Amino acid sequence: MSETTVIYTHGHHESVLRSHSWRTAQNSASYLLPYIKPNMHILDIGCGPGTITLDFATLIGPTGHITGLEPSPGDVLVQARETAASRGITNVDFKIGDIFGLEEIFESRKFDIVHVHQVLQHIDRKRVSEALMQMKAVTKPGGIVAVRETDFAAMTWFPASNGMTEWVDTYQLVARANGGEPDAGRRLVSWALGAGFARDKITTSAAAWCFSTPEEREWWSRMWADRTLSSNFKTTALKSGLVDEERLNRIADTWTEWGKSEDGWFAILNGEMICRVD
Template identity: 45%
Template sequence: MNDEVYSHGHHPSVTTAHAARTVASSAAYLEPFLEAGLDVLDIGCGPGSITAGFADLVAPGSVVGVDSSADVVAQASRSYADVANIAFREGNVYDLDVPDESFDVVHAHQLLQHLADPVAALREMRRVVRPGGIVAAREADFGAMTWFPAVGELDEWRELYRTLARANGGEPDAGRRLPGWAAEAGFADVEVSSSNWIYVTVEDRRVHAESWAERVLHSAFAGQTLERGLADQRTLERLAEGWRSWSRADGGVFLMPSLEILARD
């Protein structure tokens, strides 16, 4: 994880969106299996909002959030300093500083799509889960995203994002590949489900569109796209306006599907 290139980066437009995620919105498939006393490892925890939700559900069990970014680990640590059963650490998903069979649940949300070797990451997650425990992962699928009304700039944005993500070694259509990755990592029992984020209210569309417009213009996505010569500044400005135009359209909808796995030996 330390050597990977993160296509989003940690601009406030990214971390603010990530900090709004909750167990209910992003890990509902796992929630029925979380109970008091379990120990949970949350890899790629970002600003820690899902991690903190786990801590509430499994208390007095312990929860550890791991991320490759020292800055985002520091942010999470500050945000949840008053939560007694949570800790945040900088770490590498390929080489976790954790003994074998240390956690009842090992979780990753929207992480594997950014990795050059998601199967190796899943094998490492398998190493640190206890016998009978669960490795849980949820991954979006950019190719399966859809929206209304049709906006040409959003089609361009998606293709640009997919091109950049793959140039960085990731796989933006990770959702559809997730079950196969889990099987390749050696899991004997893989339960597969899916869920969606849907942006349909006026406010949800505004927030989602503004987040992506800001990413297109100011985040690592913008810098990497310009550095690689995949787009120029004028194109990025046009794509950002396309997002804002979509958000203002009557009857607008954006559907973002994800696949989920509960993997066990």
């Protein structure tokens, strides 16, 4: 089995799954929806609690099938299976596996669509094109490799705040210390070309998440305050030696204060890419 080279900066703390469970095919993969047809076979890599996966499952119908893949065992796949059962969705299975071992897990040319959402930013940035090559290898001719990744440097907010700038700078330091690339969204075409996709087989777009209403600000700010102090982000941040407890506490307080701002606004740019497989 291929050695795992994913150091997930966030981990699967409740605060992280809180945001992952919010994601749906509509709010996180709308660029891909026109390509999904009944009877398809789809692989969803880094499926987490499976909310996007299960939305895809409803679109491909009972004669289609989707597989959700996570790199390590844990409660997150238990949650995904329980959610599938509660929704009565049976055309899905969830497996443990690494993005660099796809050819060892699945037969070649098996899937109509191979999808990742917020995954490539966390893997060894020197091997992202290799990961895309693995995805291509298990995609049928005429099929699609689909990618959506955020870009931390392109995130923007109001009111201006030194504390929020300190947060994004700190996150980027920690993510890169883990080997990842937090500004992944802008690099998708470059990585795809490195994987051997012809430029005329690559289609790109961009979309944003925006949090501004009182309810959205409360949810988003509390989630990030909790992530900063309780998730794997804190563990890896301290282990890196790049930050200390004082800075993390200050960042959490900054998030709490931003959430109270009546004029608060936060936007996240996501790069999106469709690659056609020959």
